[in-house]
Amino acid sequence: MTPDQALETFIDQFLKLHPKSSQPDWFTTHTNLARDTANKPNKCCFSIVALPKKNLKEGEWYEEVHGREVVAEFLPGTNEKVYVISEAKSQVLVVFKAEIDLDTSEVNIIVNEDLSQITPDKLVKLR
Incomplete structure (x- = not known):
């Protein structure tokens, strides 16, 4: 699996847990996608983050x-x-974070916040 395929896997996993129809209105304007740049052999770690x-x-x-x-x-x-x-x-608020093994395609979810419990007026609008 390539890092680009790992990103697709990450997004697929997020959408399984948080379908677009269940995402709050603020989600697309107040979050960004980030990639952890720590070098872990054969692993890619991605996060969806917001800025308080x-x-x-x-x-x-x-x-x-x-x-x-x-x-x-x-x-x-x-x-x-x-x-x-x-x-x-x-400081950033990590909304969702997962690590993908490039050899096995295994997804390890590290953070999975309940989007309905996040107060958008305490977050910076990013777009």
Whole structure:
């Protein structure tokens, strides 16, 4: 099995457990697909992740830009609005994670959150 086939297996497994008809409205706009880059021989690990909103500092707010929520603030002294592109490492919420064995096609589910228990207004809109 190739890594591309492993990705297909990952998505198939996710959809068996969470059919599109049962996914909440926020799911496609608030999640991303990620691949674990840790080198494990003959294994591929994929995750579906969401980004929790950070605790904003005074003077910061979330603003939608091109369909995505970003943190905005005014520069002190100039009142020029800027967007915070990146800060220290962000925590991510792993919604679903599975490891696929490339030799056997075995799927090991590591994380499988109940989508109905996730509060979308506490997540960053990614698209």
